[in-house]
Amino acid sequence: MSHLTTYTTPVLPDWVDYNGHLRDAFYLLIFSYATDALMDRLGLDSDNREATGSSLFTLELHLNYLHEVKLGAQVEVHTRIIAHDAKRLHLYHSLHLVGGDKELAGNEQMLLHVDLAGPRSAPFSEAVLERLQSLLDEQRELPPPEYIGRVIGLQEKK
Numbered sequence: 001m002s003h004l005t006t007y008t009t010p011v012l013p014d015w016v017d018y019n020g021h022l023r024d025a026f027y028l029l030i031f032s033y034a035t036d037a038l039m040d041r042l043g044l045d046s047d048n049r050e051a052t053g054s055s056l057f058t059l060e061l062h063l064n065y066l067h068e069v070k071l072g073a074q075v076e077v078h079t080r081i082i083a084h085d086a087k088r089l090h091l092y093h094s095l096h097l098v099g100g101d102k103e104l105a106g107n108e109q110m111l112l113h114v115d116l117a118g119p120r121s122a123p124f125s126e127a128v129l130e131r132l133q134s135l136l137d138e139q140r141e142l143p144p145p146e147y148i149g150r151v152i153g154l155q156e157k158k
């Protein structure tokens with residue numbers, strides 16, 4: 001598998017700032033829609049939420065802005081499953097021009113499967129775990145994302 005495209009969109013006029021660039025908040029909106037599409041692919045769609053009373057919550061995310069994205073650009077999100085356990089999903093989204101390899105932005109996320117009645121954490125169903133593992137296995141040979149595992153901080157000058 002070369003990559004999994006989870007979301008494609010044009011950059012809309014309401015999404016750009018006074019410099020003609022995609023506003024920071026809309027990078028995350030695009031990545032959020034990609035997460036929704038991944039949830040659908042995994043079987044965690046609206047029918048599943050209604051039937052099981054469970055969903056995914058975002059625990060943590062990190063967003064790297066790498067290159068300008070301008071009004072009208074056609075962009076797509078590639079999604080990598082980094083790891084998962086019985087209740088959590090670690091993923092990485094990268095933003096690209098449609099058909100392009102250059103990463104424009106990267107978004108690392110940790111998600112938690114939740115029983116909405118609690119709310120409290122809950123294990124994924126066996127079917128979802130199988131789909132997650134299948135995607136992870138398909139992507140295993142891909143190199144690790146460059147911008148994964150980063151932290152924010154200032155280094156002391158010596």
